[in-house]
Amino acid sequence: MGDRGGAGGPRIGVFVCHCGSNIGGTVDCPAVAEYATTLENVVVARANIYTCSTVGQEEIKKQIREHGLDRIVVASCTPRLHEATFKRVGEEAGLNPYMVHMVNLREQCSWVHQGDKERATEKAKELVRMGVARARMLEPLTAQELGVERRVLVIGGGIAGIQASLDLAAQGLEVVLVERLPSIGGRMAQLDKTFPTGDCAICVLAPKMVEVLHTPGIRLMTYSEVREVAGHAGSFDVRIERKPRYVDESKCVGCGICAENCPGGAPSEFDMGIGRRKAIYVPFPQAAPLKYTIDPASCIHFKTGKCGLCRKNCPTGAIDFEMKPQEVRVRVGAIIVATGFDPYTPHVHGYWGYREFANVITALELERMINASGPTRGEVRRPSDGAAPKRVAFIQCVGSRNWKATSNKYCSRVCCMYTMKLAQLLKEHYQDISTSVYYIDIRAFGKGFEEFYHRVRSMAGVEYIRGRPARLTEDPRTKNITIRAEETLLNKITEREFDLVVLSIGMVPSEGTEALGRMLGIPRSPDGFFQEVHPKLRPVDTSRDGVFICGCAQGPKDIPDTVAQAKAAASSAAAMLARGKVILEPTTAEVDEALCEGCGLCASLCPYGAPSLVETGSGKKARIQKALCHGCGTCAAACPRLAITVRGFSDEQLESEMAAALPGEGEKVENGRGVGG
Amino acid sequence: MEDSVLTGQEHDPDFVSQIIRYGGHDVQTCLQCGNCTGVCPVSLKTPYKTRNLIKLCQYGYKKIFFSIPWICAGCHRCYEHCPADIDPAEVFVAIRHIQVRERGVPRWIRDNVGLILRNGFGAVPSDDIRRYRERQGLEPLPNTLPGYRTALEELATIFRRTGFDRILGLEEKK
Ligand SMILES: Cc1cc2nc3c(=O)[nH]c(=O)nc-3n(C[C@H](O)[C@H](O)[C@H](O)COP(=O)(O)OP(=O)(O)OC[C@H]3O[C@@H](n4cnc5c(N)ncnc54)[C@H](O)[C@@H]3O)c2cc1C
Ligand code: SF4
Ligand code: SF4
Ligand code: SF4
Ligand code: SF4
Numbered sequence: 081m082g083d084r085g086g087a088g089g090p091r092i093g094v095f096v097c098h099c100g101s102n103i104g105g106t107v108d109c110p111a112v113a114e115y116a117t118t119l120e121n122v123v124v125a126r127a128n129i130y131t132c133s134t135v136g137q138e139e140i141k142k143q144i145r146e147h148g149l150d151r152i153v154v155a156s157c158t159p160r161l162h163e164a165t166f167k168r169v170g171e172e173a174g175l176n177p178y179m180v181h182m183v184n185l186r187e188q189c190s191w192v193h194q195g196d197k198e199r200a201t202e203k204a205k206e207l208v209r210m211g212v213a214r215a216r217m218l219e220p221l222t223a224q225e226l227g228v229e230r231r232v233l234v235i236g237g238g239i240a241g242i243q244a245s246l247d248l249a250a251q252g253l254e255v256v257l258v259e260r261l262p263s264i265g266g267r268m269a270q271l272d273k274t275f276p277t278g279d280c281a282i283c284v285l286a287p288k289m290v291e292v293l294h295t296p297g298i299r300l301m302t303y304s305e306v307r308e309v310a311g312h313a314g315s316f317d318v319r320i321e322r323k324p325r326y327v328d329e330s331k332c333v334g335c336g337i338c339a340e341n342c343p344g345g346a347p348s349e350f351d352m353g354i355g356r357r358k359a360i361y362v363p364f365p366q367a368a369p370l371k372y373t374i375d376p377a378s379c380i381h382f383k384t385g386k387c388g389l390c391r392k393n394c395p396t397g398a399i400d401f402e403m404k405p406q407e408v409r410v411r412v413g414a415i416i417v418a419t420g421f422d423p424y425t426p427h428v429h430g431y432w433g434y435r436e437f438a439n440v441i442t443a444l445e446l447e448r449m450i451n452a453s454g455p456t457r458g459e460v461r462r463p464s465d466g467a468a469p470k471r472v473a474f475i476q477c478v479g480s481r482n483w484k485a486t487s488n489k490y491c492s493r494v495c496c497m498y499t500m501k502l503a504q505l506l507k508e509h510y511q512d513i514s515t516s517v518y519y520i521d522i523r524a525f526g527k528g529f530e531e532f533y534h535r536v537r538s539m540a541g542v543e544y545i546r547g548r549p550a551r552l553t554e555d556p557r558t559k560n561i562t563i564r565a566e567e568t569l570l571n572k573i574t575e576r577e578f579d580l581v582v583l584s585i586g587m588v589p590s591e592g593t594e595a596l597g598r599m600l601g602i603p604r605s606p607d608g609f610f611q612e613v614h615p616k617l618r619p620v621d622t623s624r625d626g627v628f629i630c631g632c633a634q635g636p637k638d639i640p641d642t643v644a645q646a647k648a649a650a651s652s653a654a655a656m657l658a659r660g661k662v663i664l665e666p667t668t669a670e671v672d673e674a675l676c677e678g679c680g681l682c683a684s685l686c687p688y689g690a691p692s693l694v695e696t697g698s699g700k701k702a703r704i705q706k707a708l709c710h711g712c713g714t715c716a717a718a719c720p721r722l723a724i725t726v727r728g729f730s731d732e733q734l735e736s737e738m739a740a741a742l743p744g745e746g747e748k749v750e751n752g753r754g755v756g757g
Numbered sequence: 758m759e760d761s762v763l764t765g766q767e768h769d770p771d772f773v774s775q776i777i778r779y780g781g782h783d784v785q786t787c788l789q790c791g792n793c794t795g796v797c798p799v800s801l802k803t804p805y806k807t808r809n810l811i812k813l814c815q816y817g818y819k820k821i822f823f824s825i826p827w828i829c830a831g832c833h834r835c836y837e838h839c840p841a842d843i844d845p846a847e848v849f850v851a852i853r854h855i856q857v858r859e860r861g862v863p864r865w866i867r868d869n870v871g872l873i874l875r876n877g878f879g880a881v882p883s884d885d886i887r888r889y890r891e892r893q894g895l896e897p898l899p900n901t902l903p904g905y906r907t908a909l910e911e912l913a914t915i916f917r918r919t920g921f922d923r924i925l926g927l928e929e930k931k
Contacts, residue, residue: 481788483842520790520840548788550795550838566791571806573795 090121090216093149094208095140097131097156099186104129106190108201112155115205119212123147132162137169144173151175151218153211155183155204176220178666178728183211206741213740217733221666226707228314228662229413230254232653235306235596238266239639240631240646241418242288247650248416249297253657256410257292258320259302263367264289266420267632270350270444272451274639275501276528282366282453289368301408303373309415309599312707313626314662316412324403326374327360331398334362334370338390338399346378348455352445355455360390360399365453374399414626414653417610418646419596421587421632424479429486431478431583437554438464439561440581443474443498450505460506462580464559469513469579472506473563474499475549476519480586490607492586492636496523499584500536507539514541516576518549518565526640552581587636601689602627609635620649624688625662628652667728668709669716673701675723682715682724691715763818772817781851782843784814793835793845799828807835807845814848822852823860857924867925874913874927877905 094116098104109127116125124147128136131154143149152175154166159182167177185204193200232248234241237259245255257264268274271281292298301322308319327338344359357363359379360372380387381401391399423444426434433440439462452458462469476499480492496519503515522544524533536542549565555577564575589608597604602622605611610629613621620628630649631642656662669682669690678700682691690708693700702723704715716724725731769775777783793807794800800807805828813821829849836844856863869879882898890897916922 477840482840484840520788546791547795548790548792548840550792564795566794566800566806566808568789568791568794568808571809573801573806 091123091148091150092121092212092215093143093147093152094122094125094212095131095152095154096125096127096208097136097154097185098127098129099156100130103156103185103190106194106197106200107185107204108197111201112204112208116208116212119209121216122212123149131156132165140169141173144170144175151179151181151215153181153183153208153215155185155208155211157186158184178221179218181211181215181218183207210737210740214733214737217736221727223666224664224706225661226314226664228657228660229411230657231256231410231412232414232416232657233258233316233318233410233412234416234418236266236418236420236633237264237302238418238420238631239268239285240420240633240642241416242292243643243646244416244418244630244650245292245298246288246295247647248654249295251654253297253654255298256412257298257300258304258306260305261363262303262325262371262373263363263369264292264300264302265368268639269364269366270447272447273501273505275497276526276532286366289366293368300369302369306599312705313656314413316415316626318410318412320408320410322406322408324405325371326376326399326401326403327372328398328400329369329371331396332371333396334372335395337393337395338372341389341393343387343389344378344380346375351448351455352442354445354448413657414628415600416649416653417596417600417602417627417629417633418631419590419593419633421636422590424488424585424588426478426583426585432475432549432552432581433554434583437552437561439559439579440552440583442583442585443495443502444585446502446582450502450509460509468510471578472513472515472580472582473578474503474515474517474582474584476517476584477548478583478585479588481520488586488588488607490636491523493523494636494638495584495586497529497532497638500532502582503542504536504539507541514543516543516545516578518545518547518563520548526638587632590633593633600624600627607635609633620645620652626656664706665711667711667726668706669704669711669724669726671702671704672723672725675721676701677721678702679720681718681720685714685718687712687714767818767820769817769819772814772819775855776814776848776851779851779854781848784811784843784848786841787811787815787843788841790840792838792840796834796838798832799830803828811843811845811848823856827853827863827866862925867927870925871927874909874916877909
């Protein structure tokens, strides 16, 4: 193969990959390589069986050195797979990494044209011709490095946020943990026991909550919310609002004398409205921090100006009715979102008489009732008359797996299992109770879960009924509930009477998820939960660099999976900060200020909020924050003044590629973008 | 439904897509939850269970539908409750279309429509009722037909113009 480089012109090497039979089975790779040598500026072309293998990589380096190549084209698979590999190979042989161009012969040619070798080979040649044209126009680019703040913001103090914070602190990183409620603990604190082990939830959770309080690296802000996030990976500027507790945290010792004397009150949110709390309260006895909070909506002082008993009684003078919201600003290098879930509210879609029939309750309400420190001191009671129920029914998949009444098409993944747990607990508390579970499918896929299912079914008085109930009716006198359902395995419609019906509610994204997503610039999946970049390989990353997700904020899951994800998110954030720097890809948008008219179209279209308008001596101009730009090209395509170029994807580069696709029509394509602009 | 063993001989692999072609939903996504059965007025009174019939569709047991009556009342309650967003009532309408195309109109439907054409009713008072009234000394039921003679003629015209009588094979019986 001759040296066609010519003096002074680019010196291009082309490497055509067989990818085993993936490409080689459909495309005649040696013929494509042979063809490449006929193209202008191509000095050498080779076909390899596996270009990404060590042998293939060495071959590229060897050719670069031997022929003094100044750029290469690798015609193989998608750049998503191996662009980094080949850039590194080029760099190791002395090339600027951005002088490496990839042509996709696999996904875009061989895989879609199997069985037509001749035409696939023709297309491969054309793709390579386009790639070579593009390669001629490549320019060396330099990635930028930025320093990082070794501090992480964790949003949400459920088990996910707690675990992530502890893991980060253990690695010597500073943590700012923001929880919007008066205490950390999340939903797990509301549970009685936990499947599959039967651990008491608060007994295993409380020590972790205490650890958060006593870990010097963790700055805990409860009753607080994140209001604004600016900046980029490595350096986010965060504004947090601390809502007024009307109790000075530094003075309150948690003695509770205030609450003993408080005449105000409201249904307890923590007890799902079954019990009551005072106007000055801690949500539950193990709250962390154990600091009281006044709820102005139920406080007599705030409503009438009178009372003030708590202030009179407080031995440390902690009550401060004048307290105002406070603003705190922190700079962090990474953010972990652990905002969890809300239980599905069944009356929204009128599910089975909830809030209509007294004796239809949700599983979370049952968790509170059966809990020894709950509002009924661990006694399960019928709301209608306070009697102990003898016949309990559970209805599965409430608010989940429904393509019609709700938009929650997904399986909530915990309700099959917590129902088993609750059935077992009921049986332990009351020997004479019987439990019937109406289900569609039972999902017991976790470690030890099927065994748990087996155990529960072996208990006397626990019965599984396959069928989704059709109708619930209430006896006006006894308030008992009759369930009509087709028991599908019997092929019969039955009616059975129960004293208490428990709805096994699923999970929905926690309130404010959408707004938080907008503030952070992270997308949600169709189910409404935050979306990971890749379900298998990048399960806790988001499309915004430096922002990670874990626990139920990412989707319904149980505690074991939540903790695993929390640890993963902590590790991903720590890994990023451990490098001490973030690399900014140079393939970002750039504004030619001489052309920019300051119309702001780019700023309104950019999905990452990278451009903004700034006042300059010559009027408003768009500026692009490189650290935020993903190089997607939206702004460049939209800019009516053609003022924006994405480096590595300039008009000249793309047009040369297009011109090569349409030989003979090159002249027309030359000013292609001019047509639209 | 049958106490014999299904061998796959009766299985029609095209049945599901045929149902879709005739306007029915994709029954493959049915969860077999049984909610439809529980709300179905026909399932409450007969051995036919909506869910079970949908399962037979999934299996491709086309034949069975040609031997059972067109029991669905078309109330669409099943649709209102189905979590999989399937409309069994529409599935059964699609199956009726298929049956008429492939097997013609079932005899009992033809007889029934014949009654309507003749009497203006699908169900005419039986002889039992007539005898019972007689025993009780009641007047015989009034014959309402004369008043509706014109209506019946219009009905016959509609049947003829739309070709419905041909589909039913009724034209020669008039
Ligand atoms: C009835 C029921 C029973 C269950 N039983 C079990 C069981 O036995 N075993 C098991 O393994 N799992 C069980 N689960 C699942 C378990 O509850 C979850 O896996 C776990 O709570 C998820 O933890 P998390 O930290 O992701 O979310 P959460 O527990 O929801 O915590 C999220 C936290 O973030 C806070 N937050 C939300 N938004 C913001 C914001 N914008 N700013 C600041 N803070 C915010 C919330 O106040 C909350 O404290 C059960 C679930 C239910 C509904
Ligand atoms: S002032 Fe408010 S919080 Fe304090 S005791 Fe009175 S009602 Fe309770
Ligand atoms: S976990 Fe079980 S009850 Fe919950 S949605 Fe999934 S299948 Fe239904
Ligand atoms: S290239 Fe994309 S990410 Fe970058 S500024 Fe333009 S629109 Fe935003
Ligand atoms: S209600 Fe829907 S999903 Fe359930 S058995 Fe009937 S058709 Fe299937």
